[in-house]
Amino acid sequence: xxxxxxxxxxxxxxxxxxxxxxxxxxxxxxxxxxxxxxxxxxxxxxxxxxxxxxxxxxxxxxxxxxxxxxxxxxxxxxxxxxxxxxxxxxxxxxxxxxxxxxxxxxxxxxxxxxxxxxxxxxxxxxxxxxxxxxxxxxxxxxxxxxxxxxxxxxxxxxxxxxxxxxxxxxxxxxxxxxxxxxxxxxxxxxxxxxxxxxxxxxxxxxxxxxxxxxxxxxxxxxxxxxxxxxxxxxxxxxxxxxxxxxxxxxxxxxxxxxxxxxxxxxxxxxxxxxxxxxxxxxxxxxxxxxxxxxxxxxxxxxxxxxxxxxxxxxxxxxxxxxxxxxxxxxxxxxxxxxxxxxxxxxxxxxxxx
Ligand code: PEP
Ligand code: MN
Numbered sequence: 021x022x023x024x025x026x027x028x029x030x031x032x033x034x035x036x037x038x039x040x041x042x043x044x045x046x047x048x049x050x051x052x053x054x055x056x057x058x059x060x061x062x063x064x065x066x067x068x069x070x071x072x073x074x075x076x077x078x079x080x081x082x083x084x085x086x087x088x089x090x091x092x093x094x095x096x097x098x099x100x101x102x103x104x105x106x107x108x109x110x111x112x113x114x115x116x117x118x119x120x121x122x123x124x125x126x127x128x129x130x131x132x133x134x135x136x137x138x139x140x141x142x143x144x145x146x147x148x149x150x151x152x153x154x155x156x157x158x159x160x161x162x163x164x165x166x167x168x169x170x171x172x173x174x175x176x177x178x179x180x181x182x183x184x185x186x187x188x189x190x191x192x193x194x195x196x197x198x199x200x201x202x203x204x205x206x207x208x209x210x211x212x213x214x215x216x217x218x219x220x221x222x223x224x225x226x227x228x229x230x231x232x233x234x235x236x237x238x239x240x241x242x243x244x245x246x247x248x249x250x251x252x253x254x255x256x257x258x259x260x261x262x263x264x265x266x267x268x269x270x271x272x273x274x275x276x277x278x279x280x281x282x283x284x285x286x287x288x289x290x291x292x293x294x295x296x297x298x299x300x301x302x303x304x305x306x307x308x309x310x311x312x313x314x315x316x317x318x319x320x321x322x323x324x325x326x327x328x329x330x331x332x333x334x335x336x337x338x339x340x341x342x343x344x345x346x347x348x349x350x351x352x353x354x355x356x357x358x359x360x361x362x363x364x365x366x367x368x369x370x371x372x373x
Pocket of ligand 1: 235
């Protein structure tokens with residue numbers, strides 16, 4: 021489907037000559053747009069139609085003396101916007117649909133640490149009714165002295181856990197160089213908050229052949245998150261799932277501040293599925309169940325959370341990881357919320373596309 025919106029409107033100065041109007045039209049065409057002119061008595065207004073580099077075109081037009089104003093009127097992202105596609109995108113993975121009629125729980129440890137640890141985690145996630153196993157093999161750590169992940173060894177353990185439990189795997193890829201390797205083992209590639217604007221990585225994901233969970237950057241706006249998703253889609257991969265994981269604010273009582281309203285707000289702006297990570301959003305195990313319930317209630321498509329067989333001994337993020345019994349209890353406590361969630365999805369009549 022080709023997006024043929026009207027990305028900008030150019031207003032000419034009063035009483036511009038035909039020659040001046042033609043010069044502006046030529047400049048607009050130079051940027052790849054078609055034009056439609058609206059001729060008033062005193063002023064001519066030009067609508068640019070099509071796809072191109074809006075920012076560069078506007079900058080160039082505003083430098084022309086005969087132009088009064090050039091304004092962007094459509095969102096800077098196209099493929100991920102609601103204007104481009106009606107209904108919800110449903111991302112299919114391992115027999116599941118994310119963004120459809122099923123609330124999806126992705127859970128597991130922050131890092132893959134050992135065979136025993138990931139197997140115990142996987143079995144617990146499956147037994148509690150979780151759908152997808154998480155676990156980092158490549159870890160983005162603030163300090164170079166902290167555990168960096170088991171890398172390919174970790175990926176192999178994740179594969180084993182999938183063979184044992186049938187759970188699909190989500191794991192982080194940190195570098196464009198590693199995309200083919202991680203895609204060989206994982207069902208979903210996670211892009212961490214710190215890499216949300218790693219543009220060479222985003223471009224590479226266009227050809228990854230796997231769905232992507234794109235986490236919101238620590239200090240990123242909603243618009244920037246959508247622009248990063250646009251990179252992936254524009255480079256060929258339409259299976260992008262957004263993830264709210266909290267942002268950095270002046271508040272230090274929680275690890276991050278959960279911008280929970282970003283979920284319904286994003287749903288107004290994009291057709292992509294949106295999940296919530298209550299673990300990184302809070303940094304505090306005791307807050308995870310309450311925020312998870314809020315995530316279901318506010319209409320997220322799923323959760324991505326940390327659970328560990330022994331959080332006290334975790335190599336990373338132990339303080340925010342649920343113990344297995346806590347995870348079980350949380351999954352139970354979510355049930356009535358998920359029932360209501362399902363009913364509201366049904367009545368909304370989500371359109372499969
Ligand atoms: C993680 O999921 O363990 C992680 C590093 O998350 P984020 O990128 O959101 O900090
Ligand atoms: Mn973590």
